[in-house]
Amino acid sequence: MATLAPTSDFSPIAARYDATRDVPEDRLRACYERLIACGVLPEQGLVLDAGCGTGQISLVLAAMGHDVQGFDVSREMIDIARRKVRPEWRARYDVADVRRLPVTDVSVDAVVVSKLFQHVGDWQSGCRELLRVLRPGCCLIQVNDRGAFGNVVRRHFAARADALGFDERFPGVRDRTAFVAFLAGQGCEEIAIDVSDLTWSKSVVYGEALAQIEERLFAEFWYLPDGAYRRILDETARWVDQQVEGSLTIQRMTPWLTVDVFRKGGRHG
Ligand SMILES: C[S@@+](CC[C@H](N)C(=O)[O-])C[C@H]1O[C@@H](n2cnc3c(N)ncnc32)[C@H](O)[C@@H]1O
Known part of the structure; x- marks a missing residue:
């Protein structure tokens, strides 16, 4: 069987995932209620995650009554998903x-998918x-x-990685245009639906943001060599210390949702 291109398996950080995203x-x-109202998500039926x-x-x-089947390459992530399924739900999670x-x-x-394709080579x-x-x-x-993730500490780290030439940090999709063009080429129709009014609040303490990078929680930076990672981290720590309130500085953020919807060609039936 042919070897698959690289992909980012989240097993090493599974235990920390829900606390940090x-x-x-x-x-x-x-969001899902709006997608149902727009006719792109059925009120019932099988949804693959x-x-x-x-x-x-x-x-x-x-919880809304759909049948759900989730798949992930990470056994550890799947185990966590399984533990959250309530007995009355029809949801399965498998590797x-x-x-x-x-x-x-x-x-x-x-099919629903979130934050996947940047991690998947091919x-x-x-x-x-x-x-x-x-x-x-x-x-x-x-x-x-x-x-939600573009806090200034992470952006500072990313900018230093860029400056050192490590600017292609994901094995998979890097720009939305290529993704949309590929799906159009497969006969899909893109349907514009605005959910950007669905916002929430989030606060990030610089010291915690730095600690999360130190824990290597973000796959975006996994492909940096260890030496470069350490150097960029040390420089970022010095930059954090130089801020007016140092590692206690707080950034308040207002994340929001967006959706990309592609309808597969052919008649529903
Ligand atoms: C950033 S996480 C997103 C998880 C989830 N979709 C969410 O929104 O919280 C990316 C997930 O994709 C999984 N993954 C990476 N490559 C994969 C592949 N080729 N097939 C299936 N899952 C994959 C990782 O193990 C990880 O759990």
Whole structure:
């Protein structure tokens, strides 16, 4: 069997994932209710969550009454997702790579995906696989939480990495244009839906942001060599100390949701 291109398996940071990334459930529920009202997400049926991680974006759908099937390459992330499933929900979480899913052709009523494709080398195979399992006329929905991770400490670290020439930090999708063009080439229709009014508040303490980078919690920086990582981290720590309130400085942020919706060609039936 051919070897797959690199992909970022989140097992090493699974135990820390939910504490450091979160989208409020009520915002997600409001987003899904809007997608249902717009006719791109069915009120019932099977929803596949690709690269589901700890189930953050699909457990809400299970609570809303959908059948959910999540897949992730990380056994540790899947174990956490499974522990969150309530007995009355119809939700399963299993280990599988998005590029080789153990799912029958045209059997899924919607696909949700969040923060996956930047991590997957040969992401085009993943998209093809999701379109293979999706019924004609049904949608691939990418849910994005914007503005939640771009705190200034992380941006400072990233800018230093850029300056040292480590500016291609993801194995997968790097720009949205290529992603949209690929799906259009697969016969998908892009449907514009605005959910950017779904915002929330978040505060970031610089010292904690720095500690999270030190813990190597962000896959964006996993591909930096250790020596460069240490140098950039030390420089970023000095920069944090120079701020007026040093590591106690707080940044208040207002993240928001966006969605990318692609309808698979063919008649629904
Ligand atoms: C940033 S996390 C997003 C998790 C979840 N979608 C969320 O929004 O919280 C990316 C996830 O994709 C998983 N992943 C990476 N490459 C994958 C692949 N080729 N197939 C399936 N999952 C993959 C990682 O293990 C990780 O759990």
